[in-house]
Amino acid sequence: MADLLSTGVSGLLASQVGLSTVGHNISNVNTAGYTRQTTSFNARAPQYYGGMYIGQGADAVSVQRSYSQFLTQTMWSATSSQSRATQYAAYTAATNNAVSGSANLQTALDGFFGAVNDVANAPVDTASRQALLGKANTLVSTFRSLSSQFQQIDQQTNQQVTSAVGDINSLAQSIADLNGQIQKAYAGGAAPNDLLDSRDQAITQLSAIVGVSVTENSDHMVTVSIGNGQPLVGATNAVKLTTATNQYDSSRLEVVGPGGSVISNQLGSGSLGAAFDFRTTVLDPARNQLGRAAIAMQSAFNAQHAQGVDLNGDQGGNFFSIADPAVFNSVANTGNATMAAKITDVGKLSASDYVVRYDGANWSVTTADGTTVPSTGNGSVANPLTVDGLQITVPSGTPQKGDSFQIQPTRNAASTISVAISDTNKIAASGPLVATRSPSNTGKGVLGALTVTNAADPNLKTPVVIQFTSPTTYTVNGGAAQTYTDPGTIAGNGWTLKLSGAPAANDTFNVNPASSASGDNGNALALANVANLGVLDKGVTTIGKSYSQLIAQVGTAGAQANTAMSAQQSILDQATAAQQSLSGVNMDEEASNLLRFQQAYAASAQVINAANTVFDSLLSAVRG
Structure with a gap:
């Protein structure tokens, strides 16, 4: 009967371990990174008696994590990619807000060129000229404001880099310390589940900052590399990263690894990788x-x-x-x-x-x-x-x-x-030259546009008399006769004059320097046309179109970032769901296990009670 008692005690102890494991799972249902634990049982070796083997109960032989290295590493990768996408989207949103916010450059450009047109309509009006200077200063302020907002975003990336490097160093040291504790714990012959969870959670937090590559060694310690293979943790040693200013631009921070090597472009995914990618692919091009x-x-x-x-x-x-x-x-x-x-x-x-x-x-x-x-x-x-x-x-x-x-x-x-x-008074609204038609002209010649083609010509302001000797020939300041075809263009010292119609013999046209306060608006009209002038990209792109390209460039980057963020969030949700289906605590399942182990515990107690009753009966029989 002593064997029956031992069998009952073994069941009692085994159920107690099961109950403790279930209780531990329930207590940690909200613990980040916790992996559900299960108890494994084995039957004790039976005893041969009376020509048969009689069982001697059960033992709780291990408490194991419900764990898959593949699913965990998949979740680390998804975490890195999702964190990068989220951070990248946040930065592009800030940039998009800057270019499309209240300091809209297109509005300032429209206001400025509108004021130029007002000056063209009233070239000597002081109020119009003062308004032009006001709109010019507004335009300049808008350029400066947008630039300042970009600089602030740049400084935010620096703050992100500093914060991220500090977090990486802290997590790396934590992983290295846990490596040592886990190795010692394994020496006792069992897996230290909660320490393993703590290490995995630290790696998960690290993966949100930077892409990680993790290899578990035969001594149960892990080797962690980041980015494109930069070693970070090896056994109980952690590499310390630092920040330093860019070798050219002191306003920029870079991440520096061992030996002073810059590893900013080797960090890959994670929020830190997003900061450098955003700076290179969105912020710098926008600025x-x-x-x-x-x-x-x-x-x-x-x-x-x-x-x-x-x-x-x-x-x-x-x-x-x-x-x-x-x-x-x-x-x-x-x-x-x-x-x-x-x-x-x-x-x-x-x-x-x-x-x-x-x-x-x-x-x-x-x-x-x-x-x-x-x-x-x-x-x-x-x-x-x-x-x-x-x-x-x-x-x-x-x-x-x-x-x-x-x-x-x-x-x-x-x-x-x-x-x-x-x-x-220094607004040059007047053209440098003015063309006039003699009032004594009898022909039908009409003045067209007078355009300066070379403002640096030393003879630009030399007065010129154009006299027609016939409807088809003319001289310039009494020079050689030249041919005129209606309509035609007459070239002078750094200027061209367009004429149309048929002049008569002896008709004259004059090109003279414009006088101050003449009321001429020739240059103001040309200044207003700068808005439509192809300036950039070999004369193809106007100033306004250049800004439109900036808006499109940032907007496209933002849209792509939001799409990537949604896609990566979906991937992370799937990876997390797969990992949690195996490793997460299910309260319904734990409640069922709790009831099962409670019943087993009570039943084992009844076995012990039966053994005690039988033993008492035997003692009574012997005494009788």
Whole structure:
């Protein structure tokens, strides 16, 4: 009967372990990263008695996690991708809000060119001129405001990088510490389930920040790499990442691994990878495109303004001013050379940044992503390096092999544009020349457009008399006879004049310098037409279209980001559901198990009670 008692006790103890496991599952139903545990039972070795084997009860032999490494790693991958997509979408939404918000550049452009038209309608009206300067300052403020918002978003990515690196280091150390604890716990002969869960949860949190690759070793410790294979955790050792400023641009933070190597472009997915991807593929192109629009505005408007005459009788000066392209030297440079850049052809200007490198004999130019760009010249002041409308020189110092510079032709242009004049009299609304028809003319010749073709011609303002010697011939200042065909164009010193109709013999037309306060609006009309002028992309793209391209560029990136976020969320939900179907705590199932083990426990107690009753009966019989 002692065997029956032992059998009952074994059932009691086994059921108690089962009850404890179920209770542990129920208690951790809301614990993040917890894996459901199950108790495994084995029958004890039977005893041979009376020609048969009699069972001796059961033992609880292990408490195991309901765990699949495949499903867990699938969830880590999905977590990285979903976190990246979510963060990327948030950044693109902020950028989209900036370009389509209250500081809308198209509205400011429309207001500015509307004010130019008002000046054309009343060239000497002080109020119209003052309104134009006001709209010009509004336009400049809008450019600057958008640029400032982009800079703020850039700083937010820096904050994200700093925060993410700190979290990575903390989680890496936690995983390394858990590696050591798990290895020691396994020495006791059983799997430390809760420690394993803690390690997996730490890896899950890490995967949300950066893509991870995890390998479990024979000693039960894991090796963790991030991104494109950068080692992070090995056994009980954790690599410490740091941040450092970009080698060219000190306003930019990069992630630095062991030995000082920059690994920003190796991080892949996760929220940290999204920050760098967004910066490269959305933010920088948007800032460059905005700056390109500002440069186009400044260049085209100034060029036309210079062809006019202001109310003081002077040739028009710069209406807008803007800084030269930003040039940054690498902190790794060993030479003392300096580099300068200026824009010489806006029509060829791209939205790219460039890196200029010296190989010890020659300079080479690539875009920021490493694409080689054709260039001419050697970089000297006498023979500048020319690329995409830029002129690059090394005005002083001597470069050494391996030295490099980064050029940002348009990045900061929108933040530096300003109105160069404040005096309304200096608005050059009048054309430099005025064409008149002699009142004594008897023919039907009609004046057309007078266009300045070369404002730098030294004889531009020389008075000219055009006299027709017949309906088909004319002279200029008494020179040789020239042929006229109706309609026709007469060319002068840096100008052209269109005529139509049939002049009569002795008819005259005059081209003279415009006088100050003449009321002429020739240049104001030309300035208003700058809005429709192809300035960028070799004369194809207007200023307004350039901004429209920026809106489309950011909007498309935002739409794609939202689509990717929805898709990745669906993938994560599926991966989580698959993992939780195996590893998650199901309260209905646990309630059923609780009842089952309670009944088994009570039944085992009855076995013990029966054994006790039988034993007492035997004792009574012996005493009798």
